[in-house]
Amino acid sequence: MGTAANTLSEIFRTEYGAVFQCNRYNVYWIEFAGGFSSFKFNDFFHLKQTLETIDVKEMAQNPARFADVVVLNPLCSDRCFVLTLTDVLNFRELLQGAKAMMELNSIIYESLHAMAV
Amino acid sequence: MKDLLRLKTSLTEEIETLLNEQIKVEAHSSAVYLAMSSWCDRNGFDCSAKYFQKQSGEEREHMLKLFNYVSDLGGRAVSPEITNIPQEFESFRSVFEQALQQEIYVTQQFNRMAARCMKASDFVTFQFIQWFLEEQIEEEYVARRALELFDVIGEEGTGRYEIDKRVPKIKYHK
Numbered sequence: 001m002g003t004a005a006n007t008l009s010e011i012f013r014t015e016y017g018a019v020f021q022c023n024r025y026n027v028y029w030i031e032f033a034g035g036f037s038s039f040k041f042n043d044f045f046h047l048k049q050t051l052e053t054i055d056v057k058e059m060a061q062n063p064a065r066f067a068d069v070v071v072l073n074p075l076c077s078d079r080c081f082v083l084t085l086t087d088v089l090n091f092r093e094l095l096q097g098a099k100a101m102m103e104l105n106s107i108i109y110e111s112l113h114a115m116a117v
Numbered sequence: 118m119k120d121l122l123r124l125k126t127s128l129t130e131e132i133e134t135l136l137n138e139q140i141k142v143e144a145h146s147s148a149v150y151l152a153m154s155s156w157c158d159r160n161g162f163d164c165s166a167k168y169f170q171k172q173s174g175e176e177r178e179h180m181l182k183l184f185n186y187v188s189d190l191g192g193r194a195v196s197p198e199i200t201n202i203p204q205e206f207e208s209f210r211s212v213f214e215q216a217l218q219q220e221i222y223v224t225q226q227f228n229r230m231a232a233r234c235m236k237a238s239d240f241v242t243f244q245f246i247q248w249f250l251e252e253q254i255e256e257e258y259v260a261r262r263a264l265e266l267f268d269v270i271g272e273e274g275t276g277r278y279e280i281d282k283r284v285p286k287i288k289y290h291k
Contacts, residue, residue: 021118023118041125042125042193045193103129
């Protein structure tokens, strides 16, 4: 966080983590599973899409031990996520919630700055 | 709070996904036309082989038009993975039947996309898609006329030879 602390706006928070927007560097910070890391716009959405393509049904049904965890190495990040089935669902909820709040922010921003029609 | 989402891209995730799906459809069409060209060439239908190769090039151009649009608007254009391209066809006629079916499918896809754009109030993409919808009138017309040649000329005797010669001459006059 460092010097950028006062430029961080919390976008969304759950019991398991939070997503912040850094207005100074135009990046998102993700707080999850005991870590805090920044992601550029494209990398954030790539991570969200990757999470959404994980087959949780297969994770639940497959009795093999390797099927219990998923390892994610997000692009342009030194962070590595080792996720269990519940982690995947919690992480998904966090990023999807953050995305919804970003869209809400866009709607509010547009409404506030729109000329009266 | 700054609107980072809008600063980065003018496309919503839904419309970007739709456009990427359409990029894949166009790339698939291009590959199928190329397979049709190869089949025609192997079976001695020289003019149709060239016709399908030209169609393949056009479909690729359409794909690139969509691809560039997504990129230009700050979206993530995905280079599509194309699989399951049929290499064999039952008959000369069936090639043209499949070509028409393919064009009808592409038109339906664009119609669906236009409806979604309208629903999402994305009038920029809606406007962009108009070009493709207009183009589909010609694509379907040419594909339908080509298939009709099989009934008009008939396949008996030198019929298929005549059809092959006529196919590249089909023109759509706006």
